Amino acid sequence: MTERQAQHDILVKPSHDERARQELCQAMRSHLLGDVQAGTETIFESRVHPAFKKENGRAMKDRHEIRRAMTPDPFYRVFSASLRSTQELMWDSVIDTVEREMPRLQTEYKKLHNQAKGTLTLDPDLDIPRYHAAADIHLQPGGYHTDLAEDDLSAGAIFDRALYIYGDGKFGPYSDAMGHMVSGQVKALYPDFAPKRILDMGCTSGNSTLVYVDAFPEAEVHAIDIGAPCLRYAHARAETLNKTVHFAQANAAETQYEDESFDLIVSHILFHETGRSALTNIMRECHRLLKPGGMMVHLDIPQDRHCEKMYESFLWDWEAYNNNETFAVVLRSLDYEEEAVTAGFVRDDVSIEDVAVGWPLLVGKKAA
Numbered sequence: 561m562t563e564r565q566a567q568h569d570i571l572v573k574p575s576h577d578e579r580a581r582q583e584l585c586q587a588m589r590s591h592l593l594g595d596v597q598a599g600t601e602t603i604f605e606s607r608v609h610p611a612f613k614k615e616n617g618r619a620m621k622d623r624h625e626i627r628r629a630m631t632p633d634p635f636y637r638v639f640s641a642s643l644r645s646t647q648e649l650m651w652d653s654v655i656d657t658v659e660r661e662m663p664r665l666q667t668e669y670k671k672l673h674n675q676a677k678g679t680l681t682l683d684p685d686l687d688i689p690r691y692h693a694a695a696d697i698h699l700q701p702g703g704y705h706t707d708l709a710e711d712d713l714s715a716g717a718i719f720d721r722a723l724y725i726y727g728d729g730k731f732g733p734y735s736d737a738m739g740h741m742v743s744g745q746v747k748a749l750y751p752d753f754a755p756k757r758i759l760d761m762g763c764t765s766g767n768s769t770l771v772y773v774d775a776f777p778e779a780e781v782h783a784i785d786i787g788a789p790c791l792r793y794a795h796a797r798a799e800t801l802n803k804t805v806h807f808a809q810a811n812a813a814e815t816q817y818e819d820e821s822f823d824l825i826v827s828h829i830l831f832h833e834t835g836r837s838a839l840t841n842i843m844r845e846c847h848r849l850l851k852p853g854g855m856m857v858h859l860d861i862p863q864d865r866h867c868e869k870m871y872e873s874f875l876w877d878w879e880a881y882n883n884n885e886t887f888a889v890v891l892r893s894l895d896y897e898e899e900a901v902t903a904g905f906v907r908d909d910v911s912i913e914d915v916a917v918g919w920p921l922l923v924g925k926k927a928a
């Protein structure tokens with residue numbers, strides 16, 4: 561049994577009926593990703609793979625062959641369509657609450673902003689990358705960046721509540737497990753490392769960002785995202801939770817910071833939602849922004865090479881093909897280390913550290 565989502569002034573408060581709908585989505589996802597998903601593997605082993613072997617005289621060689629063979633299977637189709645519908649229902653159910661709560665959230669936001677210790681710098685002229693504007697990533701209507709009104713914070717409010725439902729609470733009451741994974745691993749690997757300035761790239765509602773305020777109390781913590789409504793929400797959330805963070809609207813591939821501004825740059829599941837050239841440019845920007853001896857640390861979903869079973873790897877691609885996380889399928893086969901070397905890091909200073917549940921952490925240290 562997971563703990564309930566931690567309450568604070570800027571988190572939406574669902575009514576009884578809204579909560580019931582949201583918890584139904586949470587339970588549906590959990591059921592589909594539990595017994596039903598396990599059932600798809602049984603179907604694969606018992607009928608789809610044997611039929612493939614009979615027809616081709618060999619076993620399947622990769623996750624793409626599994627996907628092509630599983631897609632027409634009736635059991636898999638019911639699983640996949642139900643998961644997609646649950647995702648749509650999740651947004652619907654949360655958006656109802658956010659729309660109803662918006663006047664209260666706006667009032668709270670203004671109050672928190674006026675007495676803030678941290679800062680918020682927005683750039684209304686920022687170009688939204690095409691990979692964001694062209695499709696609603698993981699089906700969130702309007703994505704991370706669409707402003708629906710003046711001083712809008714709905715995208716952040718929606719994301720914060722939906723992330724908890726999507727993760728079935730497994731990211732913790734503050735949905736900050738990824739921040740703990742990364743900061744914990746940095747401390748374990750480099751116990752003497754004491755960053756003075758930290759940047760979190762692709763912070764969304766700042767859930768992971770806030771962990772760094774406590775993990776490195778001597779450091780000044782900065783966070784960027786392309787989405788203004790996420791940043792307004794993140795700023796208010798940080799203030800109400802009494803954490804000082806400097807948020808700015810910026811493209812991680814091309815920021816406004818000076819060379820060698822940071823000792824530590826982190827990201828949490830940013831890369832799988834970017835694009836091929838964006839990933840290269842973000843790593844180059846990390847190299848430019850790091851002080852000599854500084855470190856970039858990026859956490860993302862398991863790559864093909866990190867999956868013990870080909871079937872598990874195929875399941876990880878579901879989001880790419882059915883949930884508008886298009887780039888994830890490319891990222892999952894990418895040579896991360898080579899990308900970092902192309903961006904300027906020395907090969908011996910780049911490593912992949914496996915953290916909990918097999919999620920890889922790319923670590924790149926800038927030469928001193």
Ligand SMILES: C[S@@+](CC[C@H](N)C(=O)[O-])C[C@H]1O[C@@H](n2cnc3c(N)ncnc32)[C@H](O)[C@@H]1O
Nearest residue numbers: 704762763764767768785786787811812828829
């Ligand atoms: C999956 S979310 C990250 C979740 C968040 N880091 C957390 O720990 O909860 C990806 C975020 O990256 C942002 N993003 C994508 N491309 C970006 C870019 N080029 N520069 C800055 N932010 C970007 C998106 O707007 C989105 O908020």
